[in-house]
Amino acid sequence: MYYRTIRNDILKNKAISLTTIIFVAAAAMLVSLAAILVVNLTGAIDTLMTRAKTPHFMQMHSGEIDMPNLSAFVAENEYIDEFQVLEFLNIDGVQIDFQENSLADSVQDNGFSIQSEKFDYLLDLNGNIITVSDGELYVPLCYMQDGTTKVGDKVRVSGKNFVVAGFLRDSQMNSLLASSKRFLVSENDYKELKELGSVEYLIEFRLKDLSTLNAFGTAYTTAGLEANGPTITYPLFKTINALSDGMMIAVILLVSILVVAIAFLCIRFTLLAKIEDDYREIGVMKAIGLRVSDIKKIYLSKYAVIAVGGCVLGFLLSFVFRDKLLENIRLFMGESENNSIAFVFGMISVLFVFLTIIFYVNSVLNRFRKISPAEAIRFGVSQEKNTGGKRFYLSNNRLLNTNIFLGIKDVLGRKKLYATTFAVLVILVFIIIVPQNLYNTISSKDFVSYMGIGQCDMRIDIQQTDNISGKTAEISQVLTNDSLISKFVVLTTKTFKVNMDDGSEESIKIELGDHSIFPVKYSAGRAPVTKDEIALSGMNAEALGKKVGDIIKLMIEGKEQALTVCGIYSDVTNGGKTAKAVFTDDSADTMWSIINSELVDKSLIEPTTKQYADRFDFAKVSGIDAYVIQTYGATISSIGKASYAAIAVALVIAILITVLFMKLLVAKDRYSIAVMKAFGFTSYEIKSQYVSRSVFVLLVAIILGTILANTLGAVVAGAVISSFGASSFEFVINPFLSYVIFPLMMVITVLIATIIGTLDVERIKISENIKE
């Protein structure tokens, strides 16, 4: 009996059943893909980091290194399993010339290394430790992906010839978000190159037990060992590796939650319409003594069939797309060992979708309990309470066209019925606006100032060289006399000791100079102005446990001085732990200097940048735009693409859902339609009632969706943006797009969909439908 009922029911409502199956399939596919990707990504990262034996603790250091001192520390420290110091030979991108491209414009710190002996291996694309011969060069993967070079290409590095022998996976620096990239050469070649660049040291440790990492970190700092550069630990390496694919997974998960929600709303709507249709039968079934659970089974079984169909289809579809999505993970991280587990997890997640649907249908069907058999048999329809629009009488209406009035009154009177469409439309408005605002925000010129970078035109970095202050002064002199430069500021970073309240010591890097010229955005407080003020980056504030108004005890020129924290800002540069102050100090060594400048004529940024780069080859000169494009360009453009894809998807869903709901509504309202037709309403007039219903619902949805997008959406987007390191931000909204174009697009889409969905109005015959 079930089989026949289900088959007839599904066949009778082909369009609706098919749409529900599609949404369930899409939901199952996305959830399964997300599960497969998560398992593969974590598996691949683990495999990569295990094979490469990634260091647990790494201190980058430029300058002299005191090996005996370090060795003594290692001998005494009980946590250490292995220890090594690797060299990283910085060579300016200009000196690296591929056959077709050069790395002159690269903002990455490109450096050369030899294969290490103990751990932190550089791997080939099969996951094996590379053995490199003289004359061969192994190139970081990112240069394969962006098409800079290919295997067999000839390369000139500072005048020495190499052949690209292959590409390498670097468990530390694979990600584009890691600002350094390691090239691998043989020991002999390295010796020749060493004279041509500046050496930076990677002081690396592997611990016996990773859980002792924090204790070890404190021990290292307390010992006052080499620390002129960022410190990076194993969990951070893992995070950096996971970030870009992790974001993709997060987006898939977000979209899948949305699709699941829409599938639920579809099911809810069709189910309620069906219950309404069968109201009298349900009453009769209850009257003749069937239990609610028995009646439920009849309905539940139909949705079980739809859910199984959708889930199986979705799971199969996930196989089609998963290779494409796994491509990037496989390339950068290699094959995961979790493949079969991924399959199982995919299955489990699809099963989860299935069970959720059944559970949901079951809970909707609980309203059977509330149906009174007597009432159902007598009236045949639920005596729905008109919750709104009571004071909204046609007889008092002077303002609106009768059909528009009836449309709006219907929405207000049957709010529950329209709640589904309304909720979907709010979600759609949300997914149109939020990614667009996010894209607008991160692609705005202003955005760099959320990331600890002042908004200037040209940035000159002077580091990893000797006599930094002298060289900085030299460039300053030139800038002062250059009429093309309208203003500039020199910011010098030095390390200072902080006396903590518990008596311990921490060292922090402070950028000294005038911070008001190219200000960054402060999430709290403001830039330092007086000598006794200091601003901290978000990460530093957290690490030091300070907030605005707190006092920091700093050792300046050998004396303890109290500085007030005047502001907190977001920063993604230099490992995120920075500080800004205006006092002067001549005793500490300059670690690096930055000169930010603004040009009188913005069109000259490129030639001026090149001119300064040529003249001061010891400095890294970059236009801020180029800097942003190279660091975040790929991310910005993929968010841009994603935001346009979101619009397309939202509009398609809007059409689908509106057509579906309108068809259902017309079917449900066929009696009222027949009555109105009998009294002389034309099909056009009746359709205009439906148009006014959908447009009314849509307009309210647009208002709520926009409000939500700008509040809740900002929080969601904030989570994405904070993954770039910026902690607080404001949406940069393009009002024309967000408040005119997108709503207009939605209105047009919904209008077209309503017209399509209400075509059946014309086919409703009075004679067949007027009898209840």
Place this chain on the structure above:
Amino acid sequence: MNKIITCENIVKSFGEGDEKHNVLDGVSVEINEGEFVSVMGPSGSGKSTLMYTLSGMDHVDAGSVNFDGKDLSTLNENELADLRRIKMGFIFQQPTLLKNLNLLDNIILPLLNKNREKSPEIKERARTLMKRADITELEERNISQASGGQLQRVGICRALMNNPKIIFGDEPTGALNSKSSNEIMNLLLEIHRSGTTIMLVTHDIKVAAKTERVLFMIDGKIVGEHLAGAYDESRDDLKAREDRLIELLAEMKF
């Protein structure tokens, strides 16, 4: 006397192939202006279908229907809708009211559609009709707050709003008890006396006995008619009119 409806040889069939059967099988009939006509016949004889085709709510497969000088087959859907709105009124077995409107709004709805600017006059007319139908106090009530008889009166008020040339009634008393049924028929008689043409489809001898002319239908054909003349309560001949109808029905083996 002017004819408001003339139909000739109309055929209307339902179903396809072997299952196709003529619900109306060559029906010809004329309705005069100011007449009160009823159609009787067993279930499935085609009474309601005849009413729907004469009012332009359903198309005929063959034959022609002429309403007030217009051939209905030449009119498009919008023109038919206009015709119904301006010249016809309908009363159905169930009250056919819209759930989300109160009773007053249900009555004014058909007329207000095209005449919003006349809203005060329309409201006034509705109130007059409601008074006549003795349902003045129900104005702001919803459907669920009125009895079947009251709702049917609302339906009649709605049918009268446009001052129609003809009122079609499909078993207007079919769902009512005998007291309500009697009251509704008296209201219809009053309306008829004020000059409106009425055509009713009914099973009920008591209802048909109060009409001027009764048409008998069997299997899609009109098989006879009975001219009873106008009913006058003062003559006290209702029983005799009913008995005559019973005789005729027996003759036709209803």
